[in-house]
Amino acid sequence: MKRTLAAACAAAAIAILASGVASAGVKTITGAGATFPYPVYAKWAEAYYKATGVKLNYQSIGSGGGIKQIKAKTVDFGASDAPMKPADLDKYGLIQWPQIMGGEVLAVNLPGIKSGELKLSKQVLADIFLGKITKWNDAKIAAINPGVKLPEMKITVVHRSDGSGTTFIFTNYLSKISPEWKEKVGFGKAVSWPTGVGGKGNEGVSSYVSRIPGGIGYVEYAYALQNHLTWTKLENHDGAYVTPTAANFQAAAAGADWAAAKGYYLLLTNQPGAKSWPITGASFILVYKKADKPENTRAVLKFFDWAYKNGQDAALKLDYVPMPEKVVDMVEKKWSQTIKDASGNPVWAK
Amino acid sequence: MRGWDLGDTRMNDTSANPRGGALGDTLFRGASLVAALTVLAVLGAIILMLVKGSMPALGKFGFLHFITSAEWNPVTEQFGALSPITGTLVSSAIAIIIGLPVSFGIALFITELCPVWLKRPVGTAIELLAAIPSIIYGMWGLFVFAPFFAEHIQPLLTATLGRLPVIGALFEGPPLGISVFTAGVILAIMIIPFIASVMRDVFNTVRRELRESAYGLGCTTWEVVWKVVLPVTRAGVTGAVMLGLGRALGETMAVTFVIGNSHDLNTGLFWPGNSIASTIANEFTEADGEIYTSSLIALGLVLFLITFIVLSLARIMLIRMSRQDGAKS
Numbered sequence: 247m248k249r250t251l252a253a254a255c256a257a258a259a260i261a262i263l264a265s266g267v268a269s270a271g272v273k274t275i276t277g278a279g280a281t282f283p284y285p286v287y288a289k290w291a292e293a294y295y296k297a298t299g300v301k302l303n304y305q306s307i308g309s310g311g312g313i314k315q316i317k318a319k320t321v322d323f324g325a326s327d328a329p330m331k332p333a334d335l336d337k338y339g340l341i342q343w344p345q346i347m348g349g350e351v352l353a354v355n356l357p358g359i360k361s362g363e364l365k366l367s368k369q370v371l372a373d374i375f376l377g378k379i380t381k382w383n384d385a386k387i388a389a390i391n392p393g394v395k396l397p398e399m400k401i402t403v404v405h406r407s408d409g410s411g412t413t414f415i416f417t418n419y420l421s422k423i424s425p426e427w428k429e430k431v432g433f434g435k436a437v438s439w440p441t442g443v444g445g446k447g448n449e450g451v452s453s454y455v456s457r458i459p460g461g462i463g464y465v466e467y468a469y470a471l472q473n474h475l476t477w478t479k480l481e482n483h484d485g486a487y488v489t490p491t492a493a494n495f496q497a498a499a500a501g502a503d504w505a506a507a508k509g510y511y512l513l514l515t516n517q518p519g520a521k522s523w524p525i526t527g528a529s530f531i532l533v534y535k536k537a538d539k540p541e542n543t544r545a546v547l548k549f550f551d552w553a554y555k556n557g558q559d560a561a562l563k564l565d566y567v568p569m570p571e572k573v574v575d576m577v578e579k580k581w582s583q584t585i586k587d588a589s590g591n592p593v594w595a596k
Numbered sequence: 597m598r599g600w601d602l603g604d605t606r607m608n609d610t611s612a613n614p615r616g617g618a619l620g621d622t623l624f625r626g627a628s629l630v631a632a633l634t635v636l637a638v639l640g641a642i643i644l645m646l647v648k649g650s651m652p653a654l655g656k657f658g659f660l661h662f663i664t665s666a667e668w669n670p671v672t673e674q675f676g677a678l679s680p681i682t683g684t685l686v687s688s689a690i691a692i693i694i695g696l697p698v699s700f701g702i703a704l705f706i707t708e709l710c711p712v713w714l715k716r717p718v719g720t721a722i723e724l725l726a727a728i729p730s731i732i733y734g735m736w737g738l739f740v741f742a743p744f745f746a747e748h749i750q751p752l753l754t755a756t757l758g759r760l761p762v763i764g765a766l767f768e769g770p771p772l773g774i775s776v777f778t779a780g781v782i783l784a785i786m787i788i789p790f791i792a793s794v795m796r797d798v799f800n801t802v803r804r805e806l807r808e809s810a811y812g813l814g815c816t817t818w819e820v821v822w823k824v825v826l827p828v829t830r831a832g833v834t835g836a837v838m839l840g841l842g843r844a845l846g847e848t849m850a851v852t853f854v855i856g857n858s859h860d861l862n863t864g865l866f867w868p869g870n871s872i873a874s875t876i877a878n879e880f881t882e883a884d885g886e887i888y889t890s891s892l893i894a895l896g897l898v899l900f901l902i903t904f905i906v907l908s909l910a911r912i913m914l915i916r917m918s919r920q921d922g923a924k925s
Contacts (some may be wrong), residue, residue, distance in 0.1 A: 303888060310882035407857030407870075409670070409882025431671065435882055438669035443774055443868040444857030448880055457743065458772055 272545040278305040279312020279325030285530040289560045290553045309411035316532050322542045324532040332509035338351020343577040344528035347567040349495040353475035355461045367481040371426035377441035404454045404463030407444025409436040415527035416464045419515035482524040495567045498522035504573045540587035547594045607754035608848035652895030668859040673807025675891035677859045683869040688844040695787045734853030737782040746773030769866025779855040779866040787840035798832030838910045848873040871898040
């Protein structure tokens with residue numbers, strides 16, 4: 247115990263010496279926002295504290311909350327699963343960048359059906375959430391699932407009752423695959439659902455799905471794993487049925503053209519590629535371009551730079567997808583170009 | 597120290613020194629006035645904030661349209677409060693319909709029928725029930741009561757009451773156990789201890805002589821309760837019910853767990869719905885855009901108005917009742 251403490255102190259001391267005087271003053275970084283990446287941010291924060299002695303205080307209050315808090319300047323950074331539109335970024339003087347990626351899965355509760363046994367096509371998925379397919383033994387579901395014994399059971403759609411970045415990504419996907427969904431419902435952090443019951447948070451949806459026979463809901467992959475929910479295969483952009491794995495999330499992320507996306511406003515749903523998982527999304531970090539407290543902003547950037555470089559294993563272990571190196575370089579270049587202190591000097595310099 | 601205090605008290609005795617007493621009185625009156633005004637000021641501030649906050653939404657939709665439209669669409673920014681208003685009123689009504697007779701029975705049993713040795717345990721149990729945090733009721737409702745209700749009670753109700761003409765349509769819906777009706781039942785369980793304990797205290801205030809004279813005249817227990825205890829304690833009983841109703845209208849966490857959080861409006865009580873409080877709790881943190889936030893604040897204002905109307909109705913009812921009594925005698 248004593249030895250580990252001593253080692254930690256030594257490590258912290260070395261890190262502080264190494265990092266120089268610049269950010270020695272900032273001992274705690276505060277942030278708030280998205281719940282989706284919270285598990286991995288918490289892991290990073292723990293490791294970062296051990297390595298540098300700088301604490302991260304992150305409140306997972308939801309993406310909208312994160313945006314509100316950064317606008318109110320009560321935190322050093324905000325986090326959101328739904329990217330802010332470039333026009334809004336300019337309006338508030340904010341910059342955003344993608345920090346981590348992950349996938350969402352459809353969880354079902356059907357007696358006798360195991361994870362990966364059920365396949366859902368784009369058409370069927372949209373029709374279920376539109377309330378047009380109401381029974382699990384519907385001919386349209388049976389046609390794409392030969393050999394699967396589908397129960398004669400009512401379908402209960404489970405969605406989020408609170409506004410959420412998870413909903414944003416999922417409804418964005420439905421809008422891309424179904425013109426009818428796009429026209430009738432559209433996409434956003436909260437929408438007017440044609441059918442179903444609402445659960446609060448990923449946990450709420452998980453518990454409703456595991457409680458209601460015949461239930462189907464969208465949850466972040468890690469929650470489906472933790473709660474032992476039954477996930478389905480999904481038809482992707484290229485028409486192939488794929489399984490939710492880190493490799494397939496990565497395949498979806500690989501084709502993303504971040505360089506061309508203004509303000510990094512890019513949604514990774516329905517990406518082309520034979521292996522691409524269709525409901526993939528990035529989670530974003532927001533800070534001010536003009537740093538009132540450059541020390542704090544620098545500490546924030548240091549943390550996320552460290553996470554980009556040292557946090558991949560932790561992310562993969564929790565089934566998140568780290569950002570590719572190419573994108574990281576691009577983001578960090580953007581930091582040094584756009585984030586300035588009061589006198590116009592760049593806050594971030596390599 | 598003590599002696600000095602005593603001497604001081606004697607010197608400040610009002611009859612001996614009226615001036616000092618007047619000063620004390622003035623100070624005391626001032627202090628209690630400030631305390632009373634604080635309540636009014638806080639109430640006023642809340643109303644002001646609610647009205648101000650809900651202006652953008654009410655200005656856009658109009659108050660009448662806001663409370664009569666069932667559309668709740670954050671994407672197109674169209675908001676109407678009919679579904680949460682209905683959910684709030686219906687779940688609270690169910691809570692009172694179930695909770696009132698049960699509470700009445702409990703209070704009656706404790707005050708009139710209960711053997712002395714059982715009084716204390718039953719009374720304590722009720723007070724303990726009242727102390728359980730609402731989130732516990734919510735979790736119990738979701739994980740224990742809802743599945744049980746879906747499997748056993750709901751099919752029974754649909755098969756019996758659901759067959760009746762007119763009200764049969766109320767007992768329809770998917771077998772989820774997550775519905776406006778479930779919320780009403782959970783609320784009933786939550787408000788029973790409140791209503792029952794107040795009723796018990798009120799029944800205990802009835803003068804012994806009244807009760808005993810009635811028994812002396814040969815009244816049965818039922819007649820004593822119905823003709824003597826209830827008329828005497830009417831104001832108190834109404835107060836107890838209003839207390840329960842007030843709690844049911846505003847209850848948030850337990851309802852959010854079991855009501856289903858759907859903005860659809862259905863005649864069937866077994867369909868998922870929502871209430872004003874649960875909608876605000878669910879959506880406020882993530883509401884972006886002025887109209888969305890403002891609509892949620894407007895919902896709060898509507899809840900405030902509903903509570904106010906309910907309380908006023910109770911007052912009017914009491915005044916009427918006492919007038920009728922006056923006319924009779």
